[in-house]
Amino acid sequence: MRAARDAGLRIVEEFVRVGESPITDGTTHFIDQSTLERVASTVTPQPNIAVVEMPRLTDDLASLRRGNWWILVADRVADPGNLGTMVRSAVAAGASAVVTTSGSVDFYSPKVVRAAAGSLFAVPCVADVTLNDLAAAGWDLVGTSSHLQPGAVAYDEADLVSSCAVVMGNEAAGIDPQAPVTRWVTIPHQGPVESLNVAMASTVLCFEVARQRKHHRQQGLGK
Amino acid sequence: MRAARDAGLRIVEEFVRVGESPITDGTTHFIDQSTLERVASTVTPQPNIAVVEMPRLTDDLASLRRGNWWILVADRVADPGNLGTMVRSAVAAGASAVVTTSGSVDFYSPKVVRAAAGSLFAVPCVADVTLNDLAAAGWDLVGTSSHLQPGAVAYDEADLVSSCAVVMGNEAAGIDPQAPVTRWVTIPHQGPVESLNVAMASTVLCFEVARQRKHHRQQGLGK
Numbered sequence: 001m002r003a004a005r006d007a008g009l010r011i012v013e014e015f016v017r018v019g020e021s022p023i024t025d026g027t028t029h030f031i032d033q034s035t036l037e038r039v040a041s042t043v044t045p046q047p048n049i050a051v052v053e054m055p056r057l058t059d060d061l062a063s064l065r066r067g068n069w070w071i072l073v074a075d076r077v078a079d080p081g082n083l084g085t086m087v088r089s090a091v092a093a094g095a096s097a098v099v100t101t102s103g104s105v106d107f108y109s110p111k112v113v114r115a116a117a118g119s120l121f122a123v124p125c126v127a128d129v130t131l132n133d134l135a136a137a138g139w140d141l142v143g144t145s146s147h148l149q150p151g152a153v154a155y156d157e158a159d160l161v162s163s164c165a166v167v168m169g170n171e172a173a174g175i176d177p178q179a180p181v182t183r184w185v186t187i188p189h190q191g192p193v194e195s196l197n198v199a200m201a202s203t204v205l206c207f208e209v210a211r212q213r214k215h216h217r218q219q220g221l222g223k
Numbered sequence: 224m225r226a227a228r229d230a231g232l233r234i235v236e237e238f239v240r241v242g243e244s245p246i247t248d249g250t251t252h253f254i255d256q257s258t259l260e261r262v263a264s265t266v267t268p269q270p271n272i273a274v275v276e277m278p279r280l281t282d283d284l285a286s287l288r289r290g291n292w293w294i295l296v297a298d299r300v301a302d303p304g305n306l307g308t309m310v311r312s313a314v315a316a317g318a319s320a321v322v323t324t325s326g327s328v329d330f331y332s333p334k335v336v337r338a339a340a341g342s343l344f345a346v347p348c349v350a351d352v353t354l355n356d357l358a359a360a361g362w363d364l365v366g367t368s369s370h371l372q373p374g375a376v377a378y379d380e381a382d383l384v385s386s387c388a389v390v391m392g393n394e395a396a397g398i399d400p401q402a403p404v405t406r407w408v409t410i411p412h413q414g415p416v417e418s419l420n421v422a423m424a425s426t427v428l429c430f431e432v433a434r435q436r437k438h439h440r441q442q443g444l445g446k
Contacts, residue, residue, distance in 0.1 A: 020232075085423065092412035093421055156434050173428075187430070189315035190435075197340075200426045201313055203419070207410070207427045208434075211379050 001050050003118030010053040015039065017047040028085055041110045053215035061129060061137035068163050069096035073141070075131065076103040076170040077198060083107070084115020085199035086168065093206035094213075099126045099134070099165070102168070107108070133169065134155070135180040140163040143181035144205060145174060146195035152184035160209040161216045168202045224273050226341030233276040238262065240270040247273070264333045271291055284322075284352060284360035293385050296364075298354065299326035299393040300401070300421060306330070307338020307423035309391065314342035316429035316437075322349045322388070338392035354390065358403040362415040366404035367398060367428060369418035375407035383432040384439045385420070391425045 001023060005006050005011060011024045022028040036045050064071060072090040077083050083105050087098050100105075105112060107125045118217045135141060145152055160166070169175035187196060187204055196204070224246060227342045228234060229391040238254050259268050260341075269356055287294060295313040300306050306328050310321050330348045359363060365387050392398035396416060410419060410427055419427070 085420075089419060089423055094413040154437075156437075187315075188433075190317040190433075196312060196315055196426070197308075200308065200423075203423045203426050205429045210411075210413075213430075214377075214379075 001046070001048055001052075002054045004050070004121050007121035009121060011035040011094075012051040012053055012223050013067045014048060014050045023048050023130040029174065030082055042114070061126065061134055061139070064124065064126075065138055065163055066096075067214075068161075070083070070160070070163060070178035071095055071097040071099055071133070071139075071165045072202065072206060073099045073101070073129075073134065073165050073166055073167040074198075074202075075101045076105075076173070078087050078105055078171055079170065079198075080105045080109045082116075082171065082197065082199040083113045084112040084120075086202045087116040087123070087125070089203040089206045090120045091122045093210040095123060095206060095209075097124040097126060101130055101169075102128045119123050121210040125165070131176070132182070134165055135182075141167055141179070141181045141185075142192075143163050143167045143175045143179065143184045144169070144201060145186050146176065146201070147186075149177075149184040152186040155187050155208055157206055158183065158185045160205075160212045164209075165200075166205050166209065168198050171198055224269070224275075226269055227273070227275045227325065227344045229332040231346075232344055235274040235276055236350045237271060237273045243360065244269040245320075246271050250304050261294075265337070284349065284357055284362070287320045287347065287349075288361055288386055289319075291384075291436075292384060293383070294318055294322055294355070294388045295425065295429060296321040296322045296324070296357065296388050296390040297399050297421075297425075298324045298328050298390055299396070301326075301328055301394055302421075303328045303332045303334035304338045305394065305420065305422040307335040307340075307343075309425045310335070310339040310346070310348070311342045312422075312429045313347045316433040318346060318429060318432075320347040320349060322352055324353055325351045326393075330340055354399070354402040354404070357388055358405075362386075363406075364388050364402070364404045366390045366398045366402065367392070367424060368407055368409050369424070370397065370409075371401075372409065374408040375409040377409040378410050378428055378431055381406065381408045383435045385431075389428050391428070394421055 011026055014022050014024050014028045016022050016028055017036050018030050018032055040049055074083055090098050094170055104187045106129055113120055166176055187201055234249055237245050237247050237251045239251055240259050241243050241253050241255055263272055293320045297306055297309055311319050390398055410424055
């Protein structure tokens with residue numbers, strides 16, 4: 001809730017457990033522990049909960065391509081824990097936006113909000129786009145695949161310094177092979193493990209973008 | 224279950240849903256769907272389940288330091304989903320072993336087994352060691368911290384090519400600051416996100432070890 005307030009979202013009403021202090025200075029209702037537990041969706045709720053106005057989602061995909069920005073795209077990612085984790089690591093790694101395609105879980109599903117741990121309010125989130133929309137807006141679509149995609153390069157040998165959209169696919173089906181992907185990358189892995197799950201793979205990719213960009217900046221500064 | 228068999232573990236007894244084929248050629252019992260659902264701990268169980276002999280855990284910590292091996296150490300990691308994910312990414316990144324300290328969740332807790340997705344049988348798992356044991360066995364303990372630890376370096380600027388033990392701490396308390404850590408690394412992150420959770424941070428670290436080692440091998444080959 002503090003993350004929502006700090007992001008400048010409008011807190012419509014706040015509900016506070018008796019004995020605790022409100023976080024906002026707007027309309028506040030004091031409620032007892034048993035009411036709090038019934039209203040909140042977690043087993044051990046925080047003492048402050050609130051009704052927050054949903055941020056307006058940007059739908060101008062080209063405007064997100066300012067400068068050297070990069071974004072994370074979840075293509076029909078179905079599991080809320082996965083999408084929440086993906087938003088969390090994208091924000092931590094410095095992504096400019098997180099985009100979902102139609103068929104993905106809703107950004108404001110309670111389990112997504114919880115797994116995102118406050119990061120959902122820190123970036124523009126754009127829902128219900130298509131990969132064709134992104135391609136039409138000029139994005140370089142970097143598709144990730146756990147399978148041997150023809151022409152795929154190891155993720156750490158791909159250029160992730162230039163402006164790009166890192167696309168992660170559905171848990172079972174991956175990215176549509178017919179999608180207008182510009183280039184494919186893969187995370188080589190050892191051992192008999194099938195593959196990383198989409199949230200783990202996304203975390204590895206996002207931090208590789210951050211690593212390459214940091215390295216690039218340091219070289220530019222002569223370090 | 225296939226992962227357990229492929230790893231050479233002894234399958235004591237197999238239970239197969241009527242109409243499905245056994246995976247092993249040992250003692251097999253056929254059971255109906257409702258019995259399967261009662262026995263298995265998942266909501267939609269696989270049709271083949273088995274009683275598997277627990278692998279003997281190695282306790283010779285020095286023997287794991289052969290050649291240039293690296294290991295992942297979970298120091299009092301309490302959440303089974305986190306430990307399972309950590310094992311999964313450690314195996315995918317090529318770790319030689321995964322070690323837990325006393326106070327960590329059990330490797331064979333059902334939720335750890337499930338989150339590890341078969342990878343638990345692919346590496347030696349060593350439980351109930353102390354960080355002092357590891358230091359005494361000669362391990363270079365690389366502690367990771369989400370806080371500003373004095374002297375911590377960015378994880379991608381640390382040498383992870385030489386033999387080392389990457390140590391991840393408890394979800395709330397981190398690694399004991401008094402622990403015999405050789406050097407501290409941190410994952411720099413942007414945005415207002417508190418920090419990555421321990422499973423995500425561990426995945427980033429493990430794949431950075433793999434990346435540096437691959438890069439090192441390629442340089443050695445003159446590539």
